[in-house]
Amino acid sequence: QKEVEQNSGPLSVPEGAIASLNCTYSDRVSQSFFWYRQYSGKSPELIMSIYSNGDKEDGRFTAQLNKASQYVSLLIRDSQPSDSATYLCAVPPVGSGNTGKLIFGQGTTLQVKP
C-alpha cells in the first residue's frame, strides 16, 4: 500500500457544484495533513493545512480529517473554472520524525466545466 493514495481522476464537476477530493494515508500516527493546488505547468501552492480531527474551513474550501479511518478530504464549494487544477495531498512519511519531510500523493485532477 502506498503511503498516500489519491484517485488520479479527472474529476469533472459543473460550475457551482461541490467538488469532493479524497486522500487516504497509511501512517496511523500522522499528525499533520496538507492540500496543495497545482495549476498546469506551475508549482504547487499550499491551500489547506489540518492537524486535528474534524473540519477546517477557509473560504470555499473545507478540509475534513478522519484519523480513525485514515483519510483526509477537501471539499470545494461553488466550484469555479479557475479551480480546475491538480490537487495534491501530502503527509509526513512513516518515521520521518521532525525532519519536516512530506510524502505527496499522485494528485487528483479537477475539471470544473462552465
Added chain:
Amino acid sequence: DGGITQSPKYLFRKEGQNVTLSCEQNLNHDAMYWYRQDPGQGLRLIYYSQIVNDFQKGDIAEGYSVSREKKESFPLTVTSAQKNPTAFYLCASSRQGASYNEQFFGPGTRLTVL
C-alpha cells in the same frame, strides 16, 4: 516580499554535462528540499537539508548533488550520472520542527536534455 526563487526557469542540457539549478529563499526557513516531478507523476524527494552545512539523501538522490553553505541557498547539481534528468525540478522550504511541515514551493525549473 518573502518567497522562494528558482533559476533558470528553463534549462537545456547536453548529454554528459553537469548543470546547477539555483534555489534561494528569504523566508528565514531552516529546512529546504528538492523534488523532481515527471509528467503525470507526483513529487519525489531528491535531497533535503534541515540546517546549514548538513543535508540528507531523499528517495532518488543518485545522479544529483547539493550544498548548503548558506541558510538562504540550496543549489542542486544534476550530474552526467543522472540518466534521465528531463523533468520539472521544484525547490521548497519550511520552518524546522515536528509541527511545522508546511512546505512552500518556488516556481520551479524545467530541465530538458537535448
